[in-house]
Amino acid sequence: MNSTLNGVIRQxxxxxxxxPQQIRLALACLIARGHLLIEDVPGVGKTTLAHVLSGxxxxxxxxxxxxxxxxxxxxxxxxxxxxxxNQFKFHPGPIFxxxxxxxxxxxxxxxxxxxLLEAMEEHQVTIxxxxxxxxxxxxxxxxxxxxxxxxxxxxxxSQLDRFLMRIQIGYPDEKAERSLLCGxxxxxxxxxxxxxxxxxxxxxxxxxxxxxxxxxxxxxxxQALLRHTRESESYAHGLSPRAGLALLxxxxxxxxxxxxxxxxxxDVQNILPGVVSHxxxxxxxxxxxxxxxxxxxx
Amino acid sequence: xxxxxxxxxxxxxxxxxxxxxxxxxxxxxxxxxILLLWRSYLAYANRPLPKRPLLLxxxxxxxxxxxxxxxTLFGREVGIALLALLASLKLMEIKTRRDAMALIYLCCFTxxxxxxxxxxxxxxxxxxxxxxxxxxxxxxxxAPGSAFKARLKTAATMMLxxxxxxxxxxxxxxxxxxxxxxxxxxxxxxxxxxxxxSPGSLGRLILSDDVAFRVTYKSLVPRRDQMYWRxxxxxxxxxxxxxxxxxxxxIAPRFSDISQPVEYTVTLEPHNKNWxxxxxxxxxxxxxxxxxxxxxxxxxxxVHARLIYHARSELAYRxxxxxxxxxxxxxxxxxxxxNPRSLQLARSWREKSRHNIEIVQRALDYFHNQNFRYxxxxxxxxxxxDFLFETRQGYCEHxxxxxxxxxxxxxxxxxxxxxxxxxxxxxxGNYYIVRxxxxxxxxxxxxxxxxWQRTDPTAAISPERVERGLSTxxxxxxxxxxxxxxxxGLRMDWDAxxxxxxxxxxxxxxxxxxxxxxxxxxxxxxxxxxxxVAAIGLILAAxxxxxxxxxxxxxxxxxxxAWLKVCRKLxxxxxxxxxxxxxxxxxxxxxxxxxxxxxRIREIAGLYIALRYASSQTDHALFIRLASAFKx
Numbered sequence: 001m002n003s004t005l006n007g008v009i010r011q012x013x014x015x016x017x018x019x020p021q022q023i024r025l026a027l028a029c030l031i032a033r034g035h036l037l038i039e040d041v042p043g044v045g046k047t048t049l050a051h052v053l054s055g056x057x058x059x060x061x062x063x064x065x066x067x068x069x070x071x072x073x074x075x076x077x078x079x080x081x082x083x084x085x086n087q088f089k090f091h092p093g094p095i096f097x098x099x100x101x102x103x104x105x106x107x108x109x110x111x112x113x114x115x116l117l118e119a120m121e122e123h124q125v126t127i128x129x130x131x132x133x134x135x136x137x138x139x140x141x142x143x144x145x146x147x148x149x150x151x152x153x154x155x156x157x158s159q160l161d162r163f164l165m166r167i168q169i170g171y172p173d174e175k176a177e178r179s180l181l182c183g184x185x186x187x188x189x190x191x192x193x194x195x196x197x198x199x200x201x202x203x204x205x206x207x208x209x210x211x212x213x214x215x216x217x218x219x220x221x222x223q224a225l226l227r228h229t230r231e232s233e234s235y236a237h238g239l240s241p242r243a244g245l246a247l248l249x250x251x252x253x254x255x256x257x258x259x260x261x262x263x264x265x266x267d268v269q270n271i272l273p274g275v276v277s278h279x280x281x282x283x284x285x286x287x288x289x290x291x292x293x294x295x296x297x298x
Numbered sequence: 299x300x301x302x303x304x305x306x307x308x309x310x311x312x313x314x315x316x317x318x319x320x321x322x323x324x325x326x327x328x329x330x331x332i333l334l335l336w337r338s339y340l341a342y343a344n345r346p347l348p349k350r351p352l353l354l355x356x357x358x359x360x361x362x363x364x365x366x367x368x369x370t371l372f373g374r375e376v377g378i379a380l381l382a383l384l385a386s387l388k389l390m391e392i393k394t395r396r397d398a399m400a401l402i403y404l405c406c407f408t409x410x411x412x413x414x415x416x417x418x419x420x421x422x423x424x425x426x427x428x429x430x431x432x433x434x435x436x437x438x439x440x441a442p443g444s445a446f447k448a449r450l451k452t453a454a455t456m457m458l459x460x461x462x463x464x465x466x467x468x469x470x471x472x473x474x475x476x477x478x479x480x481x482x483x484x485x486x487x488x489x490x491x492x493x494x495x496s497p498g499s500l501g502r503l504i505l506s507d508d509v510a511f512r513v514t515y516k517s518l519v520p521r522r523d524q525m526y527w528r529x530x531x532x533x534x535x536x537x538x539x540x541x542x543x544x545x546x547x548x549i550a551p552r553f554s555d556i557s558q559p560v561e562y563t564v565t566l567e568p569h570n571k572n573w574x575x576x577x578x579x580x581x582x583x584x585x586x587x588x589x590x591x592x593x594x595x596x597x598x599x600x601v602h603a604r605l606i607y608h609a610r611s612e613l614a615y616r617x618x619x620x621x622x623x624x625x626x627x628x629x630x631x632x633x634x635x636x637n638p639r640s641l642q643l644a645r646s647w648r649e650k651s652r653h654n655i656e657i658v659q660r661a662l663d664y665f666h667n668q669n670f671r672y673x674x675x676x677x678x679x680x681x682x683x684d685f686l687f688e689t690r691q692g693y694c695e696h697x698x699x700x701x702x703x704x705x706x707x708x709x710x711x712x713x714x715x716x717x718x719x720x721x722x723x724x725x726x727g728n729y730y731i732v733r734x735x736x737x738x739x740x741x742x743x744x745x746x747x748x749x750w751q752r753t754d755p756t757a758a759i760s761p762e763r764v765e766r767g768l769s770t771x772x773x774x775x776x777x778x779x780x781x782x783x784x785x786x787g788l789r790m791d792w793d794a795x796x797x798x799x800x801x802x803x804x805x806x807x808x809x810x811x812x813x814x815x816x817x818x819x820x821x822x823x824x825x826x827x828x829x830x831v832a833a834i835g836l837i838l839a840a841x842x843x844x845x846x847x848x849x850x851x852x853x854x855x856x857x858x859x860a861w862l863k864v865c866r867k868l869x870x871x872x873x874x875x876x877x878x879x880x881x882x883x884x885x886x887x888x889x890x891x892x893x894x895x896x897x898r899i900r901e902i903a904g905l906y907i908a909l910r911y912a913s914s915q916t917d918h919a920l921f922i923r924l925a926s927a928f929k930x
Contacts, residue, residue, distance in 0.1 A: 213913040224441075231445045262912035265880035296877030 018176025028253035034164020058195030066108035072115035165274035212252040304341040333386035419799040490569035506734035516561035529717035531592040548591030556612035577611035629711030644707030672760035698739035701755040727794030860925035
């Protein structure tokens with residue numbers, strides 16, 4: 001099982017240069033059955049990452065480009081009257097897929113956004129009174145431009161909470177950038193990707209991640225972190241219990257990717273920035289790293 | 299140790315030992331206070347703790363001081379002095395969490411010692427607050443990062459959560475009466491009536507506001523002028539002092555023509571004497587006691603703890619219509635050669651009267667008509683003569699004493715009875731408070747065909763003292779009396795609360811426990827015992843489980859301690875671990891900085907991670923061995 005995981009990581013790292021941390025976070029998010037929000041300026045490889053991941057994991061992929069005139073039906077699907085059969089037939093929207101790339105999600109109106117976000121939470125959609133299950137696994141990678149850019153509808157905090165992680169990709173370092181500039185076109189690379197595992201493997205991985213051991217000592221640490229955000233005056237409000245659960249499931253997935261069957265504090269520290277930064281409105285510009293440094297490991 | 303923790307600990311010790319300051323020698327209190335101040339300063343200025351030899355010297359000095367002061371190292375006061383001093387000293391050498399823990403336990407223990415001196419509601423509330431503060435310190439030990447407010451909240455929550463168990467234990471835990479829980483005889487500094495009366499002895503008592511006892515009447519409440527609570531009866535007079543005297547010829551009292559029964563419950567404050575108080579004349583008492591030949595109720599054991607008893611008295615009675623000649627003779631004894639003018643006066647009444655009853659009336663008239671004045675602050679009178687013919691001012695003690703003297707001089711057997719009169723009605727709790735200030739002395743004379751009869755000469759001078767109570771007499775002299783009415787109301791409320799506290803908390807003894815449990819159908823003793831044992835068994839089992847969990851925790855603590863030791867060793871070599879740094883990260887950093895240690899530290903960190911964070915049963919002994927053998 002670890003060899004398949006390593007194969008996945010190797011292939012993705014071959015396509016996305018110099019971003020091992022982000023790749024592992026994205027994978028951990030996927031394995032922890034969470035959705036991923038990537039926030040960064042255009043052109044740093046958000047879309048590429050989504051493409052590469054779906055190609056490598058062998059997931060059915062579709063993409064929605066969010067625009068300000070996007071309607072919920074464009075996402076969920078619509079029933080169309082078929083004259084020959086004299087009845088309505090449901091045409092599923094792009095959401096009926098295993099990996100959905102919701103590109104520039106903050107360009108769409110809140111109405112369209114919430115259609116997607118509700119589906120993400122429930123893993124099912126209800127259209128015209130009929131509830132339809134989404135495929136499993138169902139994984140959303142949403143990208144958004146930093147909200148201060150023009151023409152955006154920032155996601156409200158309650159909606160942000162639906163994403164297990166929010167990560168930034170950032171610019172590549174000198175060396176990675178050089179090989180990026182010299183190397184072959186990313187599109188060709190994506191076209192040449194071969195699936196490194198199948199759906200059954202992925203579901204088994206997700207199940208195994210749930211079974212990674214969490215000790216009392218580690219729970220103490222997670223609770224100390226939660227308590228600190230609630231009691232410290234640096235934050236407008238603390239992390240919710242759901243955020244605590246998110247921390248644990250992400251840390252389990254991370255530990256598994258790291259080849260361990262028990263979570264250690266370092267796992268929590270690695271996934272913490274991704275998991276908490278969008279849930280923690282900080283009054284004084286506290287970064288996740290500052291949170292880590294403020295809380296002693298018990 | 300974190301500075302805030304030190305402050306909380308200093309505060310804990312301070313408020314826990316503060317009430318003891320009133321019993322301990324001043325130097326002990328100041329010594330402790332100086333230590334606490336010193337420690338606070340060290341924490342504030344972030345200075346190192348004093349060295350061991352210095353601490354040892356301070357300890358020795360303190361011990362010597364205590365030895366010199368008390369001449370022993372055993373006993374209640376000494377124990378408390380030692381506790382207070384050692385707690386402050388422990389704070390001076392506090393380094394680890396374990397030290398702090400020990401100190402917190404010490405504080406908890408010291409909290410209990412406060413009950414040696416007072417078990418009032420106020421003390422209870424105060425100690426509850428101290429417990430809260432100590433709990434805050436305790437929580438601080440485990441969650442040093444949290445804010446004070448949050449900790450206070452947690453502590454309060456914990457105490458609230460502990461409440462049900464406390465209540466169950468309070469109700470169910472067997473009350474053992476006897477030496478196990480018994481307090482030393484001097485446990486209560488009690489004031490109260492004595493079995494003698496010398497000039498001013500009652501006067502001192504009357505100035506005291508302390509509660510003597512509280513009374514609830516069952517149905518019928520007697521008139522105020524019937525509320526004579528009988529205490530020691532005094533027979534012998536030496537010219538100054540009345541004493542009980544001794545007799546071998548006491549006969550069992552015989553009451554006839556009794557009527558007007560009244561039932562009541564008395565909650566008697568401890569006075570370290572044998573006598574109980576009852577209205578004249580007592581008929582039944584619920585606790586083991588006997589009735590003496592002069593109608594006193596004497597308990598089998600001195601009243602060292604608050605005592606609740608039910609009693610019945612007959613307000614109308616004839617007592618000892620037949621009295622032994624020896625007793626009558628005793629009741630006529632006068633010190634020879636003293637107070638000639640009084641003797642003269644009594645004899646003149648004797649000559650002028652045909653019946654004894656006339657003499658009594660003449661005496662009362664004399665007090666009423668001769669310009670006697672009732673005052674709590676009289677001019678001192680040296681003798682009965684002096685009082686009757688010169689000063690003519692005084693209070694119950696003077697009137698009772700001189701009246702009995704006059705009666706005896708006139709040939710009527712008489713004796714002085716001390717006790718309490720009246721009491722203050724508390725409308726909040728529907729009971730009467732009898733204070734030391736209600737102490738009273740009156741006379742009893744024996745008349746042929748009527749037996750012993752109560753005669754209160756004070757009533758002849760100041761009827762309102764008898765009818766409305768002493769406080770009204772005093773109030774009249776107090777100009778502010780009206781304005782402090784609300785204060786008085788508050789005081790009544792508080793007293794009612796204290797009364798309930800005494801009734802239900804302090805007074806909950808084994809007898810009441812069984813009575814209470816039998817209400818739930820646990821009537822037979824064996825069944826009760828079964829339930830009690832079962833309940834205690836359950837509690838003990840829960841405790842044992844808790845302790846087992848604690849044992850597991852201890853193993854975890856050992857592992858953690860060994861790991862922290864390794865970190866400290868590396869710290870000394872310039873590789874400190876940040877508090878937020880996980881073991882894997884730290885091991886990697888150490889390995890990079892010190893390639894010679896790389897193997898060792900990786901091995902130790904690996905074992906530590908396996909023991910602390912993984913589910914596998916790794917051998918923790920190996921880890922502890924490796925960790926303690928580790929050399930940086």
